[in-house]
Amino acid sequence: MSNNGNTFLGVLAGTAIGAALGILFAPDKGSATRKRIAEQAESAKESITETTLDIRDKAASTVASKRETLDTQLNNIVSDASHKAEDVISTLETKLADLKAKNKKLQKS
Structure with a gap:
């Protein structure tokens, strides 16, 4: 997750x-420069949104995978304990x- 955070910060810093x-x-007039800045800001916003969604999806996938692994391990532990108790x-x-x-032998004697 740290690598994804660094990527996000890198994208943000690069955009700025x-x-x-x-x-x-900018060799253009002020209005053209402002328009280009607005377009770049929109592009940066889309890039940041995409990166954020990607990080969220990866985190959700990792959590789901770890949960399945934990559930499997817990079921194995319970099963092993049951067999050992038996x-x-x-x-x-x-x-x-x-x-x-x-x-009985002692009582007969």
């Missing part, structure tokens, strides 16, 4: 510098059955 140089070196329960049931069998 271009407009300033256009005013300084293994622990099975082991405890086996040990309980062994203890009951030993207890």
Whole structure:
């Protein structure tokens, strides 16, 4: 995202510098220069809007991708925990059955 922010600032700075140089070196009359500046400002506005929308779309795509990855990882963790809990329960049931069998033997003695 930092790279996109730098790109945005670069576009903005380039536009400002271009407009300033256009005013300084304009060989036309004032009205023609103002018209050209207005056109350049409109072009810069469109460029900035396009860059902003592109950054927004990339950010939304990244967030969606990360969310899907997080959801998948969370589901895997829950599934693994469930399997491990089942293994622990099975082991405890086996040990309980062994203890009951030993207890029966002790009660018969």
